[in-house]
Amino acid sequence: MLNLKEVRTRIASIKSTRQITSAMKMVSASKLRKAQNGILSVRPYAAHLKTMLSGLEPQIPTEEKNQFTLPREGKNILVVGIASNKGLCGTYNTLLVKRTLLHVNSLIQEGYKVKLLLIGKKIEAFFQSREFEILKTAHEVLEGISYEKTETLARELMEMYASETYDRVDVVYNRFKNAVMQELVIDQLLPVSAEIPGEEQKNASPKAEEMQQEFSYILEPSPKEMLDTLVPQYVSLYFYQILLDASASEHGARMTAMHQATDNATELLKSLTLSYNKVRQSMITREIMEIVGGAEVFSR
Numbered sequence: 001m002l003n004l005k006e007v008r009t010r011i012a013s014i015k016s017t018r019q020i021t022s023a024m025k026m027v028s029a030s031k032l033r034k035a036q037n038g039i040l041s042v043r044p045y046a047a048h049l050k051t052m053l054s055g056l057e058p059q060i061p062t063e064e065k066n067q068f069t070l071p072r073e074g075k076n077i078l079v080v081g082i083a084s085n086k087g088l089c090g091t092y093n094t095l096l097v098k099r100t101l102l103h104v105n106s107l108i109q110e111g112y113k114v115k116l117l118l119i120g121k122k123i124e125a126f127f128q129s130r131e132f133e134i135l136k137t138a139h140e141v142l143e144g145i146s147y148e149k150t151e152t153l154a155r156e157l158m159e160m161y162a163s164e165t166y167d168r169v170d171v172v173y174n175r176f177k178n179a180v181m182q183e184l185v186i187d188q189l190l191p192v193s194a195e196i197p198g199e200e201q202k203n204a205s206p207k208a209e210e211m212q213q214e215f216s217y218i219l220e221p222s223p224k225e226m227l228d229t230l231v232p233q234y235v236s237l238y239f240y241q242i243l244l245d246a247s248a249s250e251h252g253a254r255m256t257a258m259h260q261a262t263d264n265a266t267e268l269l270k271s272l273t274l275s276y277n278k279v280r281q282s283m284i285t286r287e288i289m290e291i292v293g294g295a296e297v298f299s300r
Contacts, residue, residue, distance in 0.1 A: 018265035025258035035248035074167030082173040083120030092253035174249035182249035
């Protein structure tokens with residue numbers, strides 16, 4: 001049985017741990033609200049912009065279409081994996097790394113040549129020790145996500161696609177649903193598809209849906225010039241949305257993990273307090289018995 005000193009030491013240690021997990025939970029909750037507000041602002045705009053592109057694209061002859069909307073038959077694919085720089089966020093990184101690995105292996109089995117662009121130190125730590133070709137890392141993008149930093153990286157991806165270094169760019173990340181739920185998805189960033197996914201369609205406004213059904217506006221300048229301007233903007237904006245999704249998912253996962261850790265610490269404290277009281281009661285009972293025994297000896 002533990003003595004009182006050992007129990008007190010464990011109680012003090014767990015109280016300290018609970019304070020840390022509780023503080024981390026509050027910090028993650030604050031960061032989550034900021035990222036969530038960014039997502040709620042960006043999603044409708046990106047969905048509306050995609051609707052405009054989907055309306056413009058059919059009006060342009062194939063030979064005049066924007067280079068970022070034309071699929072290619074090449075075998076070079078760049079896979080962008082977005083994890084986190086820090087841990088203590090439950091299974092967030094583990095599941096994302098596993099999904100990225102499955103996707104890469106699947107592409108390799110189909111005969112594609114795959115390179116990796118890794119965002120997040122946790123995913124780099126995994127792939128660095130394995131036989132996969134890492135093109136570059138961009139962990140700094142996650143530190144205070146801004147459109148400016150994201151646009152710079154998105155432009156690099158577009159330049160590599162335009163120069164035919166890569167024929168497709170896939171992104172593996174967590175799409176934010178709510179604080180306790182994230183959806184692992186693989187999105188094709190380049191080439192840009194003219195179809196509107198169900199998730200984007202839900203974010204589009206009713207006016208955007210009308211535009212999709214009947215896009216009959218008179219445009220100045222020409223549809224091709226507008227498409228050449230809007231497509232790069234859409235790629236940058238959508239990549240920014242992806243990073244906001246990943247950031248919010250990370251903070252949501254960490255907040256949930258720290259909440260569970262705090263609850264576990266509280267339950268453990270209750271158990272240890274009960275053990276402490278039992279040990280203390282046992283010691284008091286023993287001391288009383290010794291006093292009573294001694295009194296009986298002296299009373300004879």
